[in-house]
Amino acid sequence: MSYLELTNICKNYQVGKQTFNVLKDINLQFELGEFVAIVGESGGGKTTLMNIIGGLDHDFTGTVSIAGQPLDYHHERQLDQYRREVIGYISQTYNLIGHLTVLENVMLALDMTKLSHGDRLRRAHELLANVGLTAQIKKYPQQLSGGQKQRVAIARALAGDPKILIADEPTGALDADNTADVMAMLQKIAREGRLVICVTHSQRVAGAATQIAELVNGRIKSQPVTTQNVGTTQTVASLPARPLSYWVSVMMAFKHMRHTWIWNTLIVVGTAIGLFAVMLFNGLGTGIKGYINHEMNALVDPQSIMVMHQADNAKDRDEQAAAVYDPAVAGGIAARMPVFTDSQLTALRDLKHVTNVEPGISATNATIAIGQQKYAAPELTTWTSSDPTRQLKAGHVAGDNQIVLDKSSIAQKWSATRWRQLVGRAVTVSYQTFNQKGQPVTVARVLTVAGIVDSTSEVGLNAVNYTTMQSMRSAARVSTQPTFVSVRIKSRVQNQVVVNEINHLSINGKHPFAATSIAATLDSFNTYVNIATKVLAAIAGISLIVSALMIIVTMFMSVSARMREIGILRSLGERRRDIRRLFTSEALMLGIISATLATGLSYLAERGLNHGLAKLTGGYALVQIQLGNVIAIFVIAIIIAWLAAILPARRAARANPIKALAAE
Ligand SMILES: Nc1ncnc2c1ncn2[C@@H]1O[C@H](COP(=O)(O)OP(=O)(O)OP(=O)(O)O)[C@@H](O)[C@H]1O
Numbered sequence: 123m124s125y126l127e128l129t130n131i132c133k134n135y136q137v138g139k140q141t142f143n144v145l146k147d148i149n150l151q152f153e154l155g156e157f158v159a160i161v162g163e164s165g166g167g168k169t170t171l172m173n174i175i176g177g178l179d180h181d182f183t184g185t186v187s188i189a190g191q192p193l194d195y196h197h198e199r200q201l202d203q204y205r206r207e208v209i210g211y212i213s214q215t216y217n218l219i220g221h222l223t224v225l226e227n228v229m230l231a232l233d234m235t236k237l238s239h240g241d242r243l244r245r246a247h248e249l250l251a252n253v254g255l256t257a258q259i260k261k262y263p264q265q266l267s268g269g270q271k272q273r274v275a276i277a278r279a280l281a282g283d284p285k286i287l288i289a290d291e292p293t294g295a296l297d298a299d300n301t302a303d304v305m306a307m308l309q310k311i312a313r314e315g316r317l318v319i320c321v322t323h324s325q326r327v328a329g330a331a332t333q334i335a336e337l338v339n340g341r342i343k344s345q346p347v348t349t350q351n352v353g354t355t356q357t358v359a360s361l362p363a364r365p366l367s368y369w370v371s372v373m374m375a376f377k378h379m380r381h382t383w384i385w386n387t388l389i390v391v392g393t394a395i396g397l398f399a400v401m402l403f404n405g406l407g408t409g410i411k412g413y414i415n416h417e418m419n420a421l422v423d424p425q426s427i428m429v430m431h432q433a434d435n436a437k438d439r440d441e442q443a444a445a446v447y448d449p450a451v452a453g454g455i456a457a458r459m460p461v462f463t464d465s466q467l468t469a470l471r472d473l474k475h476v477t478n479v480e481p482g483i484s485a486t487n488a489t490i491a492i493g494q495q496k497y498a499a500p501e502l503t504t505w506t507s508s509d510p511t512r513q514l515k516a517g518h519v520a521g522d523n524q525i526v527l528d529k530s531s532i533a534q535k536w537s538a539t540r541w542r543q544l545v546g547r548a549v550t551v552s553y554q555t556f557n558q559k560g561q562p563v564t565v566a567r568v569l570t571v572a573g574i575v576d577s578t579s580e581v582g583l584n585a586v587n588y589t590t591m592q593s594m595r596s597a598a599r600v601s602t603q604p605t606f607v608s609v610r611i612k613s614r615v616q617n618q619v620v621v622n623e624i625n626h627l628s629i630n631g632k633h634p635f636a637a638t639s640i641a642a643t644l645d646s647f648n649t650y651v652n653i654a655t656k657v658l659a660a661i662a663g664i665s666l667i668v669s670a671l672m673i674i675v676t677m678f679m680s681v682s683a684r685m686r687e688i689g690i691l692r693s694l695g696e697r698r699r700d701i702r703r704l705f706t707s708e709a710l711m712l713g714i715i716s717a718t719l720a721t722g723l724s725y726l727a728e729r730g731l732n733h734g735l736a737k738l739t740g741g742y743a744l745v746q747i748q749l750g751n752v753i754a755i756f757v758i759a760i761i762i763a764w765l766a767a768i769l770p771a772r773r774a775a776r777a778n779p780i781k782a783l784a785a786e
Pocket residue numbers: 135136137142144163164165166167168169170171
């Protein structure tokens with residue numbers, strides 16, 4: 123039993139309908155320690171035979187046995203392992219990876235061994251020293267001479283301590299001196315106890331071999347002749363191999379990315395702009411929403427709900443409707459508003475989440491006389507704690523027998539410039555309403571102006587306190603029962619629930635209350651802003667499709683450009699999944715870098731815009747990019763990159779190693 127036995131090897135190539143028998147029933151046996159030269163005419167099938175021995179070709183018939191064990195060529199994992207552990211490969215074209223240094227090229231093969239990183243590094247240096255390249259380890263292949271490249275290839279082929287070294291025309295591109303050096307190395311390698319199979323046209327190389335086999339027209343013309351005795355053979359201890367680790371794949375992908383950085387930078391910038399736009403729109407949405415809520419909350423208290431009493435009958439309803447302010451009838455009789463009874467106030471107070479119920483009275487069509495001048499106040503109401511004091515532009519909230527006047531509809535009409543001077547002045551406030559008997563009566567009192575308020579309300583805000591209003595009304599013998607109440611709740615999140623509860627509250631089979639709350643309006647407004655933000659972000663997201671296409675195109679171009687590298691890696695024993703990982707890692711890295719750049723850009727834009735708009739918003743940050751947005755962008759970028767890499771990576775992984783090695 124020989125170490126390597128080829129039995130009945132036949133290989134055909136099918137070109138169209140024509141079949142070419144390239145290898146015809148090859149039977150050969152070789153021992154460890156031999157240096158075999160395979161010679162023969164061009165096209166005789168030498169490379170084809172080497173591809174079969176090297177475990178690159180599995181489309182043939184016959185058996186290849188190693189130490190008596192037939193190899194299963196249809197068992198991909200076994201074949202990958204065979205290439206990693208048993209075979210070392212050198213070729214006329216050196217097959218070095220251009221974007222890796224001399225040291226890295228050798229390390230690549232060592233990375234598939236079980237040695238520790240330190241031992242791998244030590245061994246790589248040792249192997250390169252053995253071929254006389256210590257000084258060149260940091261160079262890239264294109265910075266080496268042909269002879270030096272072939273030495274790197276030899277060092278790499280020996281990295282995993284292979285039992286068989288296949289050398290396909292190793293000296294084909296070398297001058298006489300380099301040829302002699304390489305030959306001496308191969309002889310030494312064989313003497314160490316390895317089987318060296320060398321395809322050659324050179325008589326000189328063949329002369330150095332211990333056996334010569336001639337392959338003519340697909341057949342072994344003559345059985346191998348032993349030209350020399352095999353030198354001292356020792357058995358080499360083989361290095362335990364393992365598949366390429368994930369980390370090494372990722373590092374390789376990184377090195378390639380660095381190598382093609384200009385092109386990759388363009389892709390990263392393109393993708394980052396798309397991601398940036400999505401992130402900015404989301405941040406802007408959050409900011410605008412926050413800003414509007416902030417502004418609204420400053421104007422009205424989101425924790426308070428305004429409750430009106432529904433008119434009890436049709437007559438009252440008509441009266442209530444007629445009470446809507448009409449400037450033409452300013453100063454007319456105020457409608458008698460439906461009032462809250464004590465038990466109704468208790469019913470409201472007993473509702474869940476309600477902390478306080480504050481009664482109020484409002485009357486329409488009041489007149490405010492300042493000296494000789496009379497001004498129409500569409501509404502005179504009582505100040506509740508939900509009225510924001512922030513709107514007070516002068517003075518303070520009204521105390522007993524005091525009034526707060528509306529700035530634009532009263533105070534500024536009195537004097538556009540001196541309106542603040544109204545504070546402290548006495549004004550006569552009056553309005554007409556109906557008493558219990560349905561007779562019109564006038565409610566009037568001289569009050570002191572406590573403050574001026576800049577109201578957002580259409581009808582302006584002229585307000586006294588509840589005690590003053592009650593006292594004015596009781597003096598005129600009209601009802602002092604509240605016409606509205608302001609209900610306070612614990613938190614604004616319960617707003618909608620409480621509003622619904624109040625509106626559906628049933629007393630004596632009727633729903634007497636109508637509750638309104640700014641928070642509920644705000645919630646629907648927030649929904650609109652959310653929709654608008656998401657739509658804008660989605661539109662910006664379309665650019666991400668372009669980014670994905672860019673990554674796909676780049677990856678496909680990269681696969682085509684790196685076909686040869688794929689072949690080299692496969693011949694070194696890398697599995698299909700290692701190749702797939704190489705390309706997916708590169709795409710994922712592009713995605714992550716793009717997301718990082720997008721985050722940086724967004725951060726700068728956020729700062730710039732917020733700074734620029736600070737005057738307009740009173741310092742409120744209109745762009746608010748949150749951690750969630752950043753995480754989402756990273757997830758999107760990774761998904762896009764991963765999806766974009768699927769097809770190119772699959773193509774790379776499925777490439778035929780022989781065709782890949784032959785790629786230009
Ligand atoms: N993929 C292929 N499809 C069809 N025919 C092929 C293919 N690869 C090789 N051949 C043919 O197989 C035959 C053997 O090719 P091979 O490369 O093994 O020869 P060789 O002895 O190594 O030649 P050389 O010494 O010129 O390198 C040639 O006739 C070649 O045209």
